[in-house]
């Protein structure tokens with residue numbers, strides 16, 4: 001088509017000069033040139049409702065955030081070895097959202113860097129190397145992060161878990177190992193087992209890491225009691241508990257600002273990424289005083305860009321906008337509406353076998369009557385929705401989960417536009433189970 005021709009030159013150049021392992025979305029890739037609140041606009045000015053972007057947390061190119069960044073960039077950007085009010089104000093604003101135990105902040109530039117530092121801290125605190133992580137988990141692109149990311153090393157091009165990584169079953173109560181609502185204890189038992197096994201070899205866990213809702217695993221909500229029990233056994237063995245909220249944090253789940261709070265636990269280390277910079281590279285490691293002091297063993301932690309005044313100013317602006325526009329409340333209201341309507345869809349469209357998630361972090365799983373993943377229909381749905389002006393994507397180890405994680409500025413009428421289009425596509429012949 002006309003559109004495809006205009007993009008072909010960019011595609012050809014990418015193929016020659018950009019890494020082959022970088023992928024493009026959609027069979028006919030889109031060229032996006034502008035963002036505007038819940039919309040992305042392509043080179044033709046065609047608007048797409050963006051329902052799978054938890055980076056543009058307070059909306060694409062939010063004017064307050066953009067202006068704050070522009071103004072600070074025009075005045076000064078430098079490293080954190082100079083005093084600057086922005087880094088302190090941002091830290092203060094962030095700590096206000098957190099339980100008192102989490103009181104020390106290190107600023108970094110990406111989710112990978114945040115988890116990388118979290119792992120270093122855990123290893124420094126415990127003096128151990130072994131990490132327990134969830135099946136289908138993803139925690140970043142660095143060496144240490146890939147080594148704990150089953151989503152990668154158990155997938156294409158991967159070589160399985162490295163020696164110091166211990167993967168426990170994904171606590172999925174829909175298609176996982178244990179499917180009752182009280183499965184939390186059974187899943188947590190696998191962590192206890194790993195710890196016992198390590199003990200027989202004279203080893204102990206350095207850390208347990210999990211997302212508070214597992215995104216790459218297919219928007220999997222952790223069953224009640226799971227984190228409480230796991231945290232208890234990991235800590236009893238001298239390990240540190242890391243909550244990766246690179247995706248789910250900053251009010252997205254609606255009921256709480258941080259998703260771990262819904263489980264009645266407080267991690268020793270929390271990692272924050274994507275949403276906190278609203279598209280600007282900013283990420284954070286928050287830890288307890290004890291972890292911070294054990295990590296500070298005399299070796300300086302220096303990070304050229306981490307905590308620079310521009311990033312800190314942007315982070316502060318994002319937190320202010322979340323508060324001023326009551327976006328956590330919005331996530332709850334619009335998310336509940338979406339979830340209810342999707343559950344109603346599941347009565348009418350038998351392909352939808354499970355609807356889950358909290359606030360504006362939702363997912364629905366497509367399966368046939370034998371609960372076999374309906375991967376083809378999920379891919380068809382995503383491509384058709386794009387043709388209808390809606391960006392939505394698939395996730396989960398079987399690529400059969402549709403994830404919904406839009407900018408938190410999504411309004412009810414945007415949600416209804418999404419639902420209307422979903423209904424339209426579910427009625428098409430290709431979507432019949």
Ligand code: PMP
Nearest residue numbers: 110111112138139140246247273
């Ligand atoms: N943790 C989780 C849960 C993620 O989803 C991601 C990115 N998809 C990361 C860490 C890594 O973040 P980044 O890509 O910013 O390095």
